[in-house]
Amino acid sequence: MTFLKMRVFLYKLFTQPRGLRQAWLLGSDVVRIGPKVLLKHHGTVRPTEAFTMDFVRRQTHLPVPAVHDVFLDRRGHVYIMMDYIDAPELQAVWRRLSLAQRSAVVQELVTYLVELRALSPPDPNAVQAVDGGSLIDVRLGSEPFGPFAAVDDFHMYLGHTIIHDRLASNHPYAREALERCRHRTYRIIFSHSDLAPRNILYKDGHIAAIIDWEFSGWYPEYWEFTRTFDSSSWIIPEFWELFKAHFEGQYDDELVMEHVLSAEMTR
Incomplete structure (x- = not known):
């Protein structure tokens, strides 16, 4: 799925009444989109978190989920699209x-x-x-x-x-x-x-x-x-x-x- 198609999907997901039935809720601030993508989206998320993850991935060997996209909705809320890691806490x-x-x-x-x-x-x-x-x-x-x-x-x-x-x-x-x-x-x-x-x-x-x-x-x-x-x-x-x-x-x-x-x- 291209990022453009993904953004259209996310728009529908969060604006249509039954949109969330198409995704897996993992908590109050994260939604799993399909088998490989995770969306972090609560009101206090900042672009800085995505910059940090990218910085650490580039500068070290630490296992950090890859960030695919960062965008804002009309309210100014930040969304970070990243790898879903299939592993327990x-x-x-x-x-x-x-x-x-x-x-x-x-x-x-x-x-x-x-x-x-x-x-x-x-x-x-x-x-x-x-x-x-x-x-x-x-x-x-x-x-x-x-x-x-x-x-x-x-x-x-x-x-x-x-x-x-x-x-x-x-x-x-x-x-x-x-x-x-x-x-x-x-x-x-x-x-x-x-x-x-x-x-x-x-x-x-x-x-x-x-x-x-x-x-x-x-x-x-x-x-x-x-x-x-x-x-x-x-x-x-x-x-x-x-x-x-x-x-x-x-x-x-x-x-x-x-x-x-x-x-x-x-x-």
Whole structure:
């Protein structure tokens, strides 16, 4: 099916009352169109996600679905047409895996991350999306934020200054960790930022795809570590422990900082 015919089909699919009977609904934001195509279409999807997927596919060996098309409807909602990957989420099969299989898949994931983290940023100081624009992350609310010219500006947005002002009275247990963070210099690293087991597709003993790149971008080097804790530790604690054990750096002080920020700041 050509892209023109596909777009005509999609128009009919979403404008005719029974259109959705022609497709398979996989969730609130994705529709499977035929055996090989997936359409992501909820109201907060941005073209940046498609740019990110294409960037990672071109620059690394990470298994990322190929993007075929990106377009907007009359309301300005973004649609991303990509490969459908016929594999279950790691979250769905985790309990059926042996300890050796669990360890192997996490090691494979971390190997991919080493490659991702080796990419050179276009600006070694800036916190930004792959296209140089704003970022999004559920950790920071529903609105886009940034870009930031420097890590200190990003930390200011996160609320680090507020936390340090309240440090003595509210968080004495975290004082040493927070002070160490305050005086560190961080490299800018490309991060997926939502490596929950639900975003890793698993088949035949290997990672079939890493999906949902909407939160990705150029961040301080600890960001992947702390965000993986937030997105996975309470769902599958064993996944987080294996991830932490194999990750190339340990950022326990930064994890304390994120916990304190979450306790103090709401958006």
